Amino acid sequence: MSLSSKTLAIVYHSPYGHTAKVARYIELGADQAGVQVALMNVEQVDWEVLDAADAIVFGCPTYMGSLTAAMKLFMEQSSKRWLARAWQGKLASAFTNGGGLSGDKLAVLQQINLFAMQHGMLWSGLPLMPTGRSMTDLNRMSSFLGLMTQSDNAPVEATPPEGDLQTAIKFGEHLAQTLYRLQ
Numbered sequence: 170m171s172l173s174s175k176t177l178a179i180v181y182h183s184p185y186g187h188t189a190k191v192a193r194y195i196e197l198g199a200d201q202a203g204v205q206v207a208l209m210n211v212e213q214v215d216w217e218v219l220d221a222a223d224a225i226v227f228g229c230p231t232y233m234g235s236l237t238a239a240m241k242l243f244m245e246q247s248s249k250r251w252l253a254r255a256w257q258g259k260l261a262s263a264f265t266n267g268g269g270l271s272g273d274k275l276a277v278l279q280q281i282n283l284f285a286m287q288h289g290m291l292w293s294g295l296p297l298m299p300t301g302r303s304m305t306d307l308n309r310m311s312s313f314l315g316l317m318t319q320s321d322n323a324p325v326e327a328t329p330p331e332g333d334l335q336t337a338i339k340f341g342e343h344l345a346q347t348l349y350r351l352q
Contacts, residue, residue: 175204175348178219181228182211182239186325187266191318194334198341211243224260227281231265234273257289264316278315293347304330316340
């Protein structure tokens, strides 16, 4: 099986567009590494695409240190797949965006990680060492469980900052390379 035949689905919730923007940058990184990517909002899920994907990346904003209600509803709607073990052995990962520098983003990644573990999925974090703390640095929030980005409560055209978006590209590349190694 070649790398180009691998598929990655990115399923996200993005009420204001910031999380969708990060998803597109993850898509760019995975696409550049030769993996086919399907993007979908949790409000318009294509369950067949998710079932067929080699990897699923889950993303949502951090609201009050937790998942959004729409992401939680999506998780609950996956219960038939959980019971059938339909996603067991698939690669999984997650990303979150929030206005605050912390905002308890780790709690969101942990909630998604637990969800993926309930499904029997294989988890991949973000193995990228932080390069600093400025808006242009990679992994400036030193997140290793998954990708964290910050929107600083600014319009989607202006944020997340360039370093966070470049980290998202690297994250997509890493997930694609991980899929290749798992074949």
